[in-house]
Amino acid sequence: MDSDQYSLNVRFCEICVGFLRKSGKDSVPSLTRTLDTIASDLAKDGDLRVRMGSENPSIWPSLQQLWNFLADYPSADADVVELRLLVISVARFTRNIVAGVAVNQQNAFTVEPALRRVLHLYSSWSAFQVTDSFPATRMAVQALSNIVTTNEDLTSRLWNAYLTLPEEQVILIRLLGSPDHKTILSLLILMVNCIYDSPERRSLLTKSRAGARICITLLDRVVLLYDAEEYTDGAKAFDYGYHLFAHLFDGGLAPDLYNSLSVDGEVIAQHQTTLLKLLDSYLQSLQTCTVHCDMCPMLSEIFFSLSSYSQSALTRALNPTNSEPLDSSTEHPQELDLLLPKTCEALVLVIQCIVKISLLSEDQRTVDPSAVDLRATFQGTSSNDGQGTAESIIELLRLLDAFLPRIYFGKPVIDPVTVRSIPSSVAGPNGFSYLKRDLVRLVGVLCHGDKAFQDRIRLCGGIPIIMNMCVVDERNPYLREHAILALRNLLDGNMKNQDEVNSIQPSGYWDEAGVLREKVGATLR
Numbered sequence: 001m002d003s004d005q006y007s008l009n010v011r012f013c014e015i016c017v018g019f020l021r022k023s024g025k026d027s028v029p030s031l032t033r034t035l036d037t038i039a040s041d042l043a044k045d046g047d048l049r050v051r052m053g054s055e056n057p058s059i060w061p062s063l064q065q066l067w068n069f070l071a072d073y074p075s076a077d078a079d080v081v082e083l084r085l086l087v088i089s090v091a092r093f094t095r096n097i098v099a100g101v102a103v104n105q106q107n108a109f110t111v112e113p114a115l116r117r118v119l120h121l122y123s124s125w126s127a128f129q130v131t132d133s134f135p136a137t138r139m140a141v142q143a144l145s146n147i148v149t150t151n152e153d154l155t156s157r158l159w160n161a162y163l164t165l166p167e168e169q170v171i172l173i174r175l176l177g178s179p180d181h182k183t184i185l186s187l188l189i190l191m192v193n194c195i196y197d198s199p200e201r202r203s204l205l206t207k208s209r210a211g212a213r214i215c216i217t218l219l220d221r222v223v224l225l226y227d228a229e230e231y232t233d234g235a236k237a238f239d240y241g242y243h244l245f246a247h248l249f250d251g252g253l254a255p256d257l258y259n260s261l262s263v264d265g266e267v268i269a270q271h272q273t274t275l276l277k278l279l280d281s282y283l284q285s286l287q288t289c290t291v292h293c294d295m296c297p298m299l300s301e302i303f304f305s306l307s308s309y310s311q312s313a314l315t316r317a318l319n320p321t322n323s324e325p326l327d328s329s330t331e332h333p334q335e336l337d338l339l340l341p342k343t344c345e346a347l348v349l350v351i352q353c354i355v356k357i358s359l360l361s362e363d364q365r366t367v368d369p370s371a372v373d374l375r376a377t378f379q380g381t382s383s384n385d386g387q388g389t390a391e392s393i394i395e396l397l398r399l400l401d402a403f404l405p406r407i408y409f410g411k412p413v414i415d416p417v418t419v420r421s422i423p424s425s426v427a428g429p430n431g432f433s434y435l436k437r438d439l440v441r442l443v444g445v446l447c448h449g450d451k452a453f454q455d456r457i458r459l460c461g462g463i464p465i466i467m468n469m470c471v472v473d474e475r476n477p478y479l480r481e482h483a484i485l486a487l488r489n490l491l492d493g494n495m496k497n498q499d500e501v502n503s504i505q506p507s508g509y510w511d512e513a514g515v516l517r518e519k520v521g522a523t524l525r
Contacts (some may be wrong), residue, residue, distance in 0.1 A: 444486030
């Protein structure tokens with residue numbers, strides 16, 4: 001046995017025993033200096049980590065006693081300077097001694113209960129008010145991460161334990177509330193490592209009660225991190241948060257996760273909207289159709305739920321008695337649904353997801369005709385009340401066209417047929433932006449090369465509505481271009497649709513100010 005190595009193990013054990021006997025603040029500096037010196041050597045030398053962890057005298061009983069001392073500190077307070085310094089040194093030593101050495105990880109895992117108690121202290125509200133405590137919290141998280149990383153058995157034991165604890169004891173939830181971005185980054189690295197390439201641990205995160213709370217807290221955190229400056233720890237933490245959810249999407253767990261975020265009595269919860277934003281970003285980044293088929297029924301169900309709610313809210317606003325026609329007799333909406341903008345915001349995200357999957361599926365079928373036609377999943381579904389996709393899109397477009405005047409050169413353009421005053425607080429840009437455009441785009445994608453869907457659009461009166469979308473609307477950039485493309489796809493190879501367009505005569509014209517004027521003697525459709 002190497003004498004230097006023997007003396008290093010002896011030195012560690014002796015100084016730990018001496019400190020634990022004294023247990024005084026005066027002995028903290030000498031212990032921390034020794035631990036920091038050894039930790040520095042361990043970080044540079046992998047062979048040293050192996051030797052020190054395996055040879056006698058064993059360091060593991062002394063390390064266990066140090067963590068027990070920290071966890072049982074008589075006046076445990078994150079504001080105690082000596083305690084913070086000791087936590088940093090002990091955690092740094094632990095982090096470095098276990099890095100990449102499976103046997104050391106196994107031996108160090110016994111300190112996890114004490115380490116968890118220390119993290120519980122440093123994830124309290126009072127600890128978060130003491131910025132000087134952040135390095136201790138961060139180092140403890142890194143130590144925990146290194147203990148289990150790349151060790152499948154220990155990772156599963158840790159993950160299963162943490163996600164079956166009572167909610168108030170789940171330190172992952174508590175630590176996600178830290179105002180320190182470096183701590184959040186270290187924590188998310190641990191969490192991503194835990195679920196990486198493990199269907200069981202991913203599933204537990206989406207289906208367990210504690211897992212749902214972790215996801216809700218993480219979604220809140222992702223929203224706050226979104227505006228972090230590029231290349232900062234906050235931006236890196238956001239990226240890891242996104243990748244964590246991307247792993248869940250890869251595992252086909254989007255439906256379970258979405259359902260776990262629902263709130264009774266609400267058509268869409270704020271956390272579900274945030275999840276849809278992440279899902280949309282995930283799908284837009286895909287170059288091939290690798291998404292799971294079970295994501296399509298989920299998106300269809302959400303689409304119909306949001307569309308039906310929006311249609312009902314718009315109908316109540318435009319036609320409160322449910323018996324009067326949509327004309328100028330109603331000066332302004334009588335019943336305004338304050339959830340409508342949020343519903344429409346989520347609907348835009350769902351439509352963008354459906355469009356992306358449909359386009360990817362169509363591209364894949366061009367190369368491999370035997371591939372599953374995911375676009376057909378969206379074309380053939382219907383709502384609980386029997387309204388199909390085509391009919392739902394067209395009815396929603398019809399209501400939106402009456403509810404929201406298009407914006408041209410910063411001014412609303414009012415249809416002379418449905419003159420009404422929409423309060424700006426309701427029909428403002430928030431929530432409604434891009435909705436008409438994306439609905440029209442969805443029509444163009446779903447009817448491309450599909451005569452049955454083209455016919456359904458015509459039979460529900462959709463062709464005139466799509467034609468009316470061939471206009472400039474600043475609330476819906478490129479609406480006209482998408483409407484022209486949708487119209488082209490509706491007419492392609494469909495004589496009945498072409499005859500329908502030829503039978504329609506202009507009912508108005510645009511004057512020099514960009515205002516739609518009714519033609520004298522024209523028949524309005």
